[in-house]
Amino acid sequence: MTRLVTDTAALAGALTAQDDVPAGGHPHRRAVVMTMGALHAGHLALVRRARELADHVVVTIFVNPLQFGPTEDLARYPRDLEGDLALLSGDGLLGEGDVVFAPTPAVMYPSGDPVVRVTAGRIGEVLEGAFRPGHLDGVLTVVLKLMHLTRPGVALFGQKDAQQLAAVRRMVRDLDVPLEVVGVPIVRDSDGLALSSRNAYLTADERRRALSLSGSLAAARAAADEGVAPDGVLAEAVAALTGPDGVDAVDYAALVDPSSFEAVEHGATGEALLVLAARVGGTRLIDNGEVMLR
Numbered sequence: 220m221t222r223l224v225t226d227t228a229a230l231a232g233a234l235t236a237q238d239d240v241p242a243g244g245h246p247h248r249r250a251v252v253m254t255m256g257a258l259h260a261g262h263l264a265l266v267r268r269a270r271e272l273a274d275h276v277v278v279t280i281f282v283n284p285l286q287f288g289p290t291e292d293l294a295r296y297p298r299d300l301e302g303d304l305a306l307l308s309g310d311g312l313l314g315e316g317d318v319v320f321a322p323t324p325a326v327m328y329p330s331g332d333p334v335v336r337v338t339a340g341r342i343g344e345v346l347e348g349a350f351r352p353g354h355l356d357g358v359l360t361v362v363l364k365l366m367h368l369t370r371p372g373v374a375l376f377g378q379k380d381a382q383q384l385a386a387v388r389r390m391v392r393d394l395d396v397p398l399e400v401v402g403v404p405i406v407r408d409s410d411g412l413a414l415s416s417r418n419a420y421l422t423a424d425e426r427r428r429a430l431s432l433s434g435s436l437a438a439a440r441a442a443a444d445e446g447v448a449p450d451g452v453l454a455e456a457v458a459a460l461t462g463p464d465g466v467d468a469v470d471y472a473a474l475v476d477p478s479s480f481e482a483v484e485h486g487a488t489g490e491a492l493l494v495l496a497a498r499v500g501g502t503r504l505i506d507n508g509e510v511m512l513r
């Protein structure tokens with residue numbers, strides 16, 4: 220049975236129990252999947268991959284206040300621990316010895332908001348960072364804490380939050396955090412909409428218009444395949460995003476280097492990442508995908 224723990228002492232006990240289980244002659248490996256709950260098939264794909272890569276899995280569920288701005292949706296962010304646990308126990312995803320760690324803010328931040336934090340540097344200032352100041356610092360601070368608390372050999376993150384993934388990779392490299400970071404591809408509904416806990420906010424009309432994000436990726440790829448230069452590729456992407464059935468506002472649409480998140484140069488060729496953030500009604504959505512510039 221999967222074990223639910225809500226405080227750090229119980230977590231430490233559960234990890235010791237995992238470490239005590241013989242790993243069949245090879246070094247024991249633990250994977251962590253960090254989430255904010257409201258789990259969907261995208262999260263389950265992370266857990267499934269974690270299962271393949273490790274002997275034991277820890278899933279963390281924590282809506283981290285540090286990564287929400289003052290006007291963001293912290294209070295209304297969907298929370299459903301019972302539903303999350305049911306999903307995690309289904310399909311043999313989590314099993315004997317696996318752990319779900321679902322702390323409260325008081326458990327994670329017993330002395331109140333942390334005084335010392337991780338800063339994401341330049342990667343935390345552009346794009347997501349420019350629209351959500353401090354967001355990636357809040358993410359990295361909790362991610363590093365959860366890495367220390369769960370002591371994994373591998374940590375898995377979704378490629379949907381591509382800038383978050385790049386910042387985590389950079390933190391792990393810059394601060395010598397002893398683990399492997401694995402990115403897991405975006406899971407999409409059959410019509411192309413990238414799965415997100417925030418999709419729950421969309422009305423039927425907004426959901427239909429939200430498809431312009433994946434439509435924008437397709438338009439950019441088609442233009443790149445025809446040899447259109449980066450500026451033209453981006454123009455096609457924006458046109459698809461803002462057309463008659465498009466989004467209400469674009470926060471950003473950019474072609475960037477996948478690891479630094481700096482904009483690609485005029486005339487650049489090779490692999491770039493198209494990153495999008497847009498508002499549909501009151502909901503902010505992000506999406507991204509690789510584009511091969513020729």
Ligand code: PAF
Nearest residue numbers: 253254255283358361380
């Ligand atoms: O991607 C998320 O759900 C969150 O940013 C994370 C990594 C769990 C940190 O709170």
